[in-house]
Amino acid sequence: MELQTLTYIVVGATFLLYIGIAIWARAATTGEFYVAGKGVHPVLNGMATGADWMSAASFISMAGLIAFKGYDASVYLMGWTGGYVLLAMLLAPYLRKFGKFTVPEFIGDRYYSQTARIVAVICLIVASITYVIGQMKGVGVAFGRFLEVDFETGVLVGMGIVFVYAVLGGMKGITYTQIAQYVVLILAYTVPAVFISMNLTGNALPQIGLGSTMTGSETYLLDKLDQVVMDLGFSSYTQQSGETLNLVLLTLSLMIGTAGLPHVIIRFFTVPRVKDARSSAGWALVFIALLYTTAPGVGAMARLNLMNTIQTGEIGSPTGNLVYAERPDWFKNWEKTGLLAFEDKNGDGRIQYYNDANKEFSAKAEAWGWKGNEMTKVDRDIMVLANPEIAKLPNWVIALVAAGGLAAALSTAAGLLLAISSAISHDLLKGVFAKGISEKAELMAGRIAMAGAIAVAGYLGMNPPGFAAQVVALAFGLAASSIFPALMMGIFNKRVNRAGAILGMLTGLLSTLIYIFWFKGWFFVPGTAMAANTPDNWFLGIQPESFGAVGALINFVVAILVSKVTAPPPEHIQHLVEDIRVPKGAGSATGH
Amino acid sequence: MTSDTSASEYWRANVRLLVGILIVWAIVSYVFGILLVDQLNAIHIGGYKLGFWFAQQGSIYTFVILIFFYAWRMGSLDRKFDVHED
Structure with a gap:
């Protein structure tokens, strides 16, 4: 069958599945809309979290990043997984015990302050919008390459699908579609990886294949790769080339940021019990690790295949390089895209x-x-998408990869959109502007906010502003420097009070934002940077992407010092903290 | 919660456990994966240099184990201090 037809069939079938789930999992109450009625099994929530977390960037870009950066890309692998250890032990179980609907709601209640809640809403919206634009772009790119429709049409179709299940089903619809999307994306990622690992090393598991010898040779794959890239003047694949300080701080910023991203945290509000929140974080990481431990194999093998395709013979010999006219079909296909x-x-x-x-x-x-x-x-993004073609895999695998990329982008977009819409309808509308609103009206407001958020995300996906490319700096920097410290201190330090928390969040947030803007331009407007973005200008040599961890430290220090010199929180707040520290009684917690 | 002393003991046990886990968490990623990566790379396991393996594989496996270990230990602490659910 034609690849094009097959891709339409596979992608169409997955879309029908998502819509079917949406109709089955309609939300009838605000509890279902915001937290899926708190009835999601921890293993299933782990799967949904995996899809929620693994975005177009994880699916499409990460292996490419590893392929071209080698060892230095380890910061993303460790940073985006290590955050789950923090989430499981420092936040998820306690926030589940607190038992409400949104992250800003906890900050507002714990610090008895609408201001604190609004600061948290602003951080949440900036981080989530930055993140969601990339997903919408990913949808457009996947459609463009595989279904050969325009970018805009691709984004519109993606918006339509998300609209159906997110507006109808809220968190409940999103959860069950994310579970289906996880299955699609993990199959799409691992099937080609297994084929390629078999091809190159004779070992089906890429995790083992990466450490094995090449088929029919005594040479280890990684040694071979090191030699091939270094022979052509590139830096070693397995050795470090970045600055140690920045590797450490970037890893830390990504870990703290991961744990502080609201769209991930709210997934743990959907499980029935506190102990489920703990184990569910473990399951989430199992499902994430399936992809994240496969990615290093995919990256290394794709790089080796690419190098060997082009450098066919001895380096420096007049006939050692691929004749352009004889280039393979996948090469021609990707040239057409300009990548x-x-x-x-x-x-x-x-x-x-x-x-x-x-x-x-x-x-x-x-x-x-x-x-x-x-x-x-x-372009590093072609590595995963071109992999099946490079390895000459059957057409159905290529069609599956298209469906997988779309599943990764759509599932993450839906989670982010829910975080944004619940912050608007629950935190701003019900929490601040219209406190007396009925549940039915709030549910309607939630659906309208969701529809609005989808429209904004789609528009920005088609017309990406300068900040859209700054996900690592902006979304992770904000989550690390403002949201994570406020949540953690809210649980672990009874003495931190309203003034401390607000000033801590603001100094953490502003120091990080200003540091990023200083080197990347105010609001990322080109030409407005205060200093060239080079190591000589950086404070202590810290790159802007790595600054989130420093912002978090500033937040912690300011909050604790200010709280020390101001009055302690009122007694009922201290009781609240004592109460969320123990699991007992979580079953009776309600949304209000 | 049976009493204030038992509640604070429970909390101290929890903090002790999580500090222990965070130490392992930091060793496998920051120490083995970044700071000592060159030294560990002198050791080979199959085709993997050990430091490289920790950075791209081993740290992730360890994180998974750490979370399940935490969940299991907290489950027993919950029962020991009678603060479990249901």
Whole structure:
């Protein structure tokens, strides 16, 4: 069957499944709309969390990032998984015991302050909007490449699907579609990975294959890869090239940020008991680890395949490089998208792919008649998407990858949209502006807020503003520097009071934002940066993406010092903290 | 909660447990995966250099084990101090 037809069938079938689930899982109450009636089994919630968490970036970009950065990309692997240990022990069970609907609601109640709640709402909305734009773009790209429709049409179809299940079903609909989406995305990710690992190493598990010898040889895959890339002037795959301080701080910022992202935290409000929140975090990480431990294999093997495709013979020999006219079909397909580009700089009709920024190697290359790297564009995002084609896998695998990329983007978008809409309808509307609103009216407001959030996200996905590309700096920086410390101190430090929490959040937030804007431009407007974004200018050599951990530290210190010199929280707040610290009585907790 | 002393003992036991887990969490990722990566890379397990393995595989497996260990230990603490649900 034609690939195009097959892809339409597979993607169409998954969409029908999501809509079917939406109709089955309609939300009738605010409790169902915000937290799925708190009736989700911990293993299923773990699966839904996996899909909620693993975005278009995890599915499409991460293996590519690993392929080109090698060891240095480990910060993303550790950062985006290690956060779950923090979440499981420091936040999830206590926030579940608290038993309400949103993250800002906890901050508002614990610090007996509407101001604190509104600061939390603002952080939540900025972080979530930044994040959701990338998902909408991912939907557009996946449609464009696999179904050959325009980017805008792709985004509109994606918005339509999310609209059906998120507006109808709220958290309940989102949860059950996320479970289905997890299954689709993990199959789509692991099936090609297993094929490729079998091909290269004879070992079906990429986790083992990455540490094995190449098929028919005594050489280990990683040693071979190191040699292949270094022979062409690139830096070693398995050795560190980044600054240790930034690797440590970026990992820490990503971990703290992961634990502080509201769309992940609210998933743990949906399980029946406190102990389920603990184990559910473990299950979530199991399901996430399935993809995250596969990704290093995918990245390394894709890089090796790419290098070997182009450098077919001895380096420096006139016939050692691939003849452009004989390039494989996948190469041609991706050239059409502009994500892969070749320019025959020395006019020999062959492709030279090497690191021309490496002076020593460039000098050697010149002697062979090479006139610069001819792969002028190798977008890292194509690594996962092109993998099945590079490995010559059957068409149904390629169709599955398309459905998987869409599942990853849609499931994350839905989780983020729910966090945004519940902050608007529950925290702002019911919490601040219209306290007397009935449950029925609030549910309607929730659906309207959801529809509005989808429209905004879709619009911004089609017209991405400058900040959309700054997910790591902005979304993780904000979650790390403002939300995580406020939540953690709210549970672990009874003495932190209203003034401390508000000032802590604001200093953490502002120091991080200003540091990012200083080097990347105010609100990311090009040309407004105060200093060039180079290591010489950075404070103590800290890159803007790694600053979230420093912002978190500032938040902790300010909150504790200010609380020390101001009056302790009232007695009923101290009782509230004592109460959330023990699981007993969680069953009777309600949404109000 | 049976009494204030028992509640604070429960909380101290919880904090002790989580500090212990955080130490392991930091060792496998920051120490083995980043700070000592070059030293550990001298050791090979199959084709993996050990430091590289911790950074891209081992730390993640350890995180999973740590969370389930925490959930299991907290379950027994809950029962011991009679603060469990149901």
